[in-house]
Amino acid sequence: MPGTERIADAFASHGKAAALMPYLMGGFPDLDGSRAIGEAYAEAGADLVELGVPFSDPLADGPVIRLAGERALAAGMRTQACLDCLAETRAKVDVPLIPMTYASILEAYGYERFRDDAVKAGATSFIVADLPLESAPDLPRVQLVAPTTPDERIRLAAERTDGWLYLVSLTGTTGARDSVSGQLGGLVERSRSVTDLPLLAGFGISTPEQAAGAAELADGIVVGSRAVEVAQSEGPSGLERYVKVLRAAVDDLAPSRAG
Numbered sequence: 001m002p003g004t005e006r007i008a009d010a011f012a013s014h015g016k017a018a019a020l021m022p023y024l025m026g027g028f029p030d031l032d033g034s035r036a037i038g039e040a041y042a043e044a045g046a047d048l049v050e051l052g053v054p055f056s057d058p059l060a061d062g063p064v065i066r067l068a069g070e071r072a073l074a075a076g077m078r079t080q081a082c083l084d085c086l087a088e089t090r091a092k093v094d095v096p097l098i099p100m101t102y103a104s105i106l107e108a109y110g111y112e113r114f115r116d117d118a119v120k121a122g123a124t125s126f127i128v129a130d131l132p133l134e135s136a137p138d139l140p141r142v143q144l145v146a147p148t149t150p151d152e153r154i155r156l157a158a159e160r161t162d163g164w165l166y167l168v169s170l171t172g173t174t175g176a177r178d179s180v181s182g183q184l185g186g187l188v189e190r191s192r193s194v195t196d197l198p199l200l201a202g203f204g205i206s207t208p209e210q211a212a213g214a215a216e217l218a219d220g221i222v223v224g225s226r227a228v229e230v231a232q233s234e235g236p237s238g239l240e241r242y243v244k245v246l247r248a249a250v251d252d253l254a255p256s257r258a259g
Helices: 001-012 031-044 063-074 079-090 103-109 110-123 151-160 183-190 208-217 225-251 255-259
Strands: 020-026 049-052 097-101 142-143 165-168 201-204 220-223
Touching: 020 031, 020 063, 020 201, 020 225, 031 049, 031 183, 031 201, 031 225, 049 063, 049 079, 063 183, 079 097, 079 103, 110 225, 142 151, 151 165, 151 183, 165 183, 183 201, 183 208, 208 220, 208 225, 220 225
Parallel strands: 020 049, 020 220, 049 097, 142 165, 165 201, 201 220
Antiparallel strands: none
């Protein structure tokens, strides 16, 4: 199935209130562990999986994901090894797999080479946190918008994104928070005024209550830092339980949305 169709299928209802995309760091807690985590996510009901490519200066990442990347790098995880991990995960799961990386990695590896190698390995699309809208037009990627993004830039991002918009729900880096950002509602409203594409909200979502709260506003949620913490403390089996709880919290909204 082509990448655009995989993404559309992931956002199709299938009786779900919203899509769920958990994050895993390639090579964390180790190579075998990261592959097992991808399988656990799929078994638990994830609709998409975000695969982090470890980077030495991840400006958008908070301390939990930053430390996971440092650990993966210290163990020898590099771009090619991460692509190998992607291919091995794709052999086991059928959900969209979306590498998340930074422009410096693509510049070092080569934009076209990375695109081609990642697609061959099973990537469905890409997230490049610090790549401007106007850069690398031949790289199909999901655009990020934030509460500080002007309306015109949101419109341009929606025109150029690959299937859906990633809503950065708060100003700052990734990491668990005490509640869903109060900025998310306004960002969803502004985004919906310029596009009918699905909107996934990320940054600061960690508990079932927060997942349900964000899913009431957006079309799906991204869970990163808390997933990494569970990966470290409880392994793939614990992550599967965690994602199932998030899945249930989000799916409990389905009757109210249908009505």
